[in-house]
Amino acid sequence: MIHALLWMCLLLQPQSAEPSVPPDALPLVQSGIAAENRGDLEQAIAAFRKAADLAPASEIVFLRLGDAYMKRHDFAAAIPPLQRAAELSPDSPAVHQLLGYALLTQGYAAEAIPHLQAIHDDGALGIAQLQAGHAAEAVANLQAALAKSPDDPDLLFYLSRAATALAGQSLDRLRSVYPNSARGLQALGQTDFEMKMLPQAAKEYQQAIAMRPDLPGLRLELGQVFAAGSDWPKAEEQFRGEAQLQPGNAEAAYRLGNALLQQGKMKEATDELKRSDSLHPDMPETLYALGRAAAISDPDVAEHALLRAIELEKDTPLAGQAYLALAQIHRRQGNAEQAARDMQDYRRIQALTARPQS
Amino acid sequence: MTRRELLSLLFSLGALELGGVLDAPGADPKTAPVFQLKTLRGIDFVLRNSPTSRKHLIETMPGGIALLDYNNDGLLDIFFVNGGHVRDVMAKPISFDRRNPAYWNRLYRQNPDGTFTDVTAQAGLADAGDSNYGMGVAVGDYDNDGFPDIYVTSFGKNILYHNNGDGTFTDVTVKAGVAGGGWSVSAGFFDYDNDGRLDLFVTRYLDWSVDKSKTCGSERPTYCPPGDFPAITNILYHNRGDGTFEDVSVSSGIAAKQGHGLGVAFADYDGDGFTDIFVANDVTDQFLFHNNGNGTFTECGLDSGAALSESGRRPSGMGVVFQDYDNDGLPDLLITQLPHDPYVLFHNDGRGSFSAQELEAGLGVLSGNASGWGVGLEDFDNDGWKDAFIVQGHVFDNVETYDDSLRYREPPLLAMNRAGRFERANPGSDLPVAGRGAAFGDLNNDGWMDVVTTSLGDAPQFYLNRGGQFHWLTVTLRGKRSNRDGFGARVQVNGQIRFATAAGSYLSSNDKRLHFGLASAQTADIEIRWPSGIRQLLRGVKADQFILIEESVQP
Numbered sequence: 003m004i005h006a007l008l009w010m011c012l013l014l015q016p017q018s019a020e021p022s023v024p025p026d027a028l029p030l031v032q033s034g035i036a037a038e039n040r041g042d043l044e045q046a047i048a049a050f051r052k053a054a055d056l057a058p059a060s061e062i063v064f065l066r067l068g069d070a071y072m073k074r075h076d077f078a079a080a081i082p083p084l085q086r087a088a089e090l091s092p093d094s095p096a097v098h099q100l101l102g103y104a105l106l107t108q109g110y111a112a113e114a115i116p117h118l119q120a121i122h123d124d125g126a127l128g129i130a131q132l133q134a135g136h137a138a139e140a141v142a143n144l145q146a147a148l149a150k151s152p153d154d155p156d157l158l159f160y161l162s163r164a165a166t167a168l169a170g171q172s173l174d175r176l177r178s179v180y181p182n183s184a185r186g187l188q189a190l191g192q193t194d195f196e197m198k199m200l201p202q203a204a205k206e207y208q209q210a211i212a213m214r215p216d217l218p219g220l221r222l223e224l225g226q227v228f229a230a231g232s233d234w235p236k237a238e239e240q241f242r243g244e245a246q247l248q249p250g251n252a253e254a255a256y257r258l259g260n261a262l263l264q265q266g267k268m269k270e271a272t273d274e275l276k277r278s279d280s281l282h283p284d285m286p287e288t289l290y291a292l293g294r295a296a297a298i299s300d301p302d303v304a305e306h307a308l309l310r311a312i313e314l315e316k317d318t319p320l321a322g323q324a325y326l327a328l329a330q331i332h333r334r335q336g337n338a339e340q341a342a343r344d345m346q347d348y349r350r351i352q353a354l355t356a357r358p359q360s
Numbered sequence: 361m362t363r364r365e366l367l368s369l370l371f372s373l374g375a376l377e378l379g380g381v382l383d384a385p386g387a388d389p390k391t392a393p394v395f396q397l398k399t400l401r402g403i404d405f406v407l408r409n410s411p412t413s414r415k416h417l418i419e420t421m422p423g424g425i426a427l428l429d430y431n432n433d434g435l436l437d438i439f440f441v442n443g444g445h446v447r448d449v450m451a452k453p454i455s456f457d458r459r460n461p462a463y464w465n466r467l468y469r470q471n472p473d474g475t476f477t478d479v480t481a482q483a484g485l486a487d488a489g490d491s492n493y494g495m496g497v498a499v500g501d502y503d504n505d506g507f508p509d510i511y512v513t514s515f516g517k518n519i520l521y522h523n524n525g526d527g528t529f530t531d532v533t534v535k536a537g538v539a540g541g542g543w544s545v546s547a548g549f550f551d552y553d554n555d556g557r558l559d560l561f562v563t564r565y566l567d568w569s570v571d572k573s574k575t576c577g578s579e580r581p582t583y584c585p586p587g588d589f590p591a592i593t594n595i596l597y598h599n600r601g602d603g604t605f606e607d608v609s610v611s612s613g614i615a616a617k618q619g620h621g622l623g624v625a626f627a628d629y630d631g632d633g634f635t636d637i638f639v640a641n642d643v644t645d646q647f648l649f650h651n652n653g654n655g656t657f658t659e660c661g662l663d664s665g666a667a668l669s670e671s672g673r674r675p676s677g678m679g680v681v682f683q684d685y686d687n688d689g690l691p692d693l694l695i696t697q698l699p700h701d702p703y704v705l706f707h708n709d710g711r712g713s714f715s716a717q718e719l720e721a722g723l724g725v726l727s728g729n730a731s732g733w734g735v736g737l738e739d740f741d742n743d744g745w746k747d748a749f750i751v752q753g754h755v756f757d758n759v760e761t762y763d764d765s766l767r768y769r770e771p772p773l774l775a776m777n778r779a780g781r782f783e784r785a786n787p788g789s790d791l792p793v794a795g796r797g798a799a800f801g802d803l804n805n806d807g808w809m810d811v812v813t814t815s816l817g818d819a820p821q822f823y824l825n826r827g828g829q830f831h832w833l834t835v836t837l838r839g840k841r842s843n844r845d846g847f848g849a850r851v852q853v854n855g856q857i858r859f860a861t862a863a864g865s866y867l868s869s870n871d872k873r874l875h876f877g878l879a880s881a882q883t884a885d886i887e888i889r890w891p892s893g894i895r896q897l898l899r900g901v902k903a904d905q906f907i908l909i910e911e912s913v914q915p
Binding site for chain 2: 264268333
């Protein structure tokens with residue numbers, strides 16, 4: 003990813019020689035530039051190295067040498083001449099840029115940061131800060147870079163990484179400073195849940211709820227722990243508690259509806275999923291679950307919900323599952339032709355989304 | 361009102377009338393254990409699967425059980441399939457030490473006093489072939505001589521043992537031409553062309569060999585998933601009637617589909633008079649082979665709604681049973697699978713279609729984190745509704761190190777059927793085992809169904825039914841024009857249906873007698889539709905008896 007960013011940077015243009023090069027080194031520099039123009043980086047590097055021997059105080063010669071190494075993707079070799087160029091010309095933006103990138107590619111993120119700051123390259127700076135463990139600064143700079151280059155895939159990728167790192171650092175801080183607080187226990191519960199230590203996670207969430215029964219989100223997360231262990235009655239209890247605490251929370255209603263669905267309580271599930279749908283319309287998962295819950299008792303509602311899910315999801319695996327559920331409804335209704343069409347759509351999506359077998 | 365609703369209502373009314381019986385002291389049906397876990401004197405079998413550090417996949421998959429009356433003395437005998445000795449590194453020629461008595465399959469004859477005697481050697485069943493790692497068993501009287509024959513599946517070669525009728529068996533595999541090859545798993549006898557002779561279906565798991573074996577997991581090695589190995593075809597053998605079979609897998613269309621077959625079950629799901637085949641596949645679409653009635657089959661699982669779970673996922677199908685759980689007269693499918701998804705219940709909606717209704721039936725609550733293998737739908741409390749018994753245990757012997765919510769050893773699941781919805785019940789033991797095979801039958805001829813299960817590295821478990829006060833009827837079929845076992849017959853008793861078969865479950869063969877719980881009814885009307893097409897009706901048959909019904913010679 004860093005390499006991808008480097009391709010975006012403006013490396014030195016090799017067309018012409020620099021006027022500040024001492025006269026005895028100038029032919030070698032010109033020869034190096036000519037070699038670069040021919041694409042002969044080996045020849046260019048050899049010429050620039052000889053020029054550097056003749057002109058040890060010429061910033062531009064070392065910059066040219068570092069640039070040639072960079073073009074050859076030999077970032078480690080580029081660092082010493084670029085560092086020398088930086089000594090000779092501490093305010094050169096070109097030197098800061100190349101040196102910052104070279105250091106970043108080699109994992110010297112902390113060393114790269116001042117150079118990237120000097121040229122105000124928010125994107126590369128954000129990446130360096132992320133790698134150096136400064137997640138909060140990284141998030142800010144990557145957001146600034148994204149404002150200039152919206153939807154840049156590399157920046158989006160690194161921003162998500164930085165945000166995750168920032169969340170982790172915040173949780174670590176919370177756990178270390180307030181380990182026995184409700185939020186601290188919640189953070190522990192989240193970690194144990196991610197590590198599939200379900201009984202431990204449930205215990206931590208339960209302790210947190212005992213401390214702060216009014217805290218939104220705790221029951222929702224505890225319910226998900228129980229759901230992961232397929233303990234649907236306990237999951238239902240927690241989701242119901244969350245839904246009572248936050249009657250306007252569509253996710254709590256969805257998860258409660260799904261817990262009811264898993265227990266075969268189709269009527270209650272249908273009601274709760276309809277409520278979730280009214281709170282936050284057009285959530286595909288809610289619509290799909292509603293389609294499953296109402297499939298037998300109210301096939302019209304189920305069909306409508308599944309068709310809406312398909313409309314939203316187009317050709318995703320969830321849309322495929324919705325077609326499958328529609329086929330079941332139509333088969334049960336004796337509508338074999340429509341069921342066959344549903345299955346055609348299911349197969350079409352399967353073919354689109356199928357992953358090759360290992 | 362639908363027929364199903366009517367039946368539910370009738371059940372409710374019946375239950376009210378029987379309140380006094382159900383409420384008898386110490387017999388709370390919600391909590392009273394249904395079974396008693398017992399040891400049976402004389403049975404010393406241990407299923408030796410030989411787990412290794414290399415995690416060869418075969419070692420986590422055995423072993424089968426058959427409940428059969430091999431000597432026709434009216435008492436059920438028990439046959440166990442053993443695994444074999446697996447080593448970390450298997451030198452060629454491959455040997456699983458099956459000549460070592462520790463790795464023998466075993467036949468135990470039931471004595472009149474309820475004890476058992478190991479008759480393996482005298483019956484001629486000791487040699488299972490050194491290069492065969494044992495898996496499952498099927499039982500059927502393929503030559504209609506009145507004595508049940510035994511077919512043993514293996515990784516390697518399968519063996520057909522002909523029952524000589526004198527307490528001994530003869531290995532007739534070569535003559536019969538049913539050795540198979542590769543990794544065979546479950547098998548079953550059935551008569552697909554209604555010619556009166558039992559044919560044989562064999563599931564095969566995947567294209568595996570010792571050379572192709574691999575280990576998955578990094579820090580914690582474990583068994584590889586089936587998708588890491590190529591899929592393979594199942595085998596259908598047609599019984600020629602002269603003691604030999606013809607492999608018709610290709611011509612019948614069975615070999616047109618490759619999968620990861622484990623369990624197999626048979627029933628005529630669409631009432632066309634021809635027995636169909638269902639194969640439980642591991643993380644593949646499940647296969648429903650519709651019998652076209654002309655010697656060919658069409659796989660129609662997906663289009664019939666019997667391929668994917670209610671959530672649209674491919675089940676890790678292990679065991680399967682093909683019987684009518686909701687008393688609507690149509691056979692349904694209950695399929696066990698690995699955790700995180702419920703056991704799959706395909707409800708037969710009629711018109712040749714199924715819908716996944718495991719959630720509606722309550723299985724979502726009962727099975728989510730369990731790993732199911734052998735499975736039966738039997739009326740354990742004789743209330744007129746078939747209950748579910750599932751033997752459980754995860755594939756990985758170190759699964760707890762991967763996921764704290766899962767267990768390698770689990771107790772079985774007993775789920776009582778309350779008018780089409782299953783509720784957890786007390787099986788009488790919470791002993792956790794690495795369960796695999798399960799066979800169902802009335803071991804002590806008391807009219808109450810018992811269960812035998814196998815578990816890896818352990819002795820088998822015997823769940824003996826504690827009984828109760830409801831009535832029952834057990835039917836033995838004897839075909840004349842149809843196959844002698846009557847396999848494929850549709851038997852209706854007081855509105856309940858059973859499809860005659862010994863196949864189903866996982867790797868195992870059940871008591872071929874057909875058991876019906878009659879609740880409070882003291883008589884039964886029996887209607888049989890034989891594979892020959894003959895229909896037979898018996899009215900007012902007295903309850904609480906074993907009845908032998910011979911096929912009428914007149915249509």
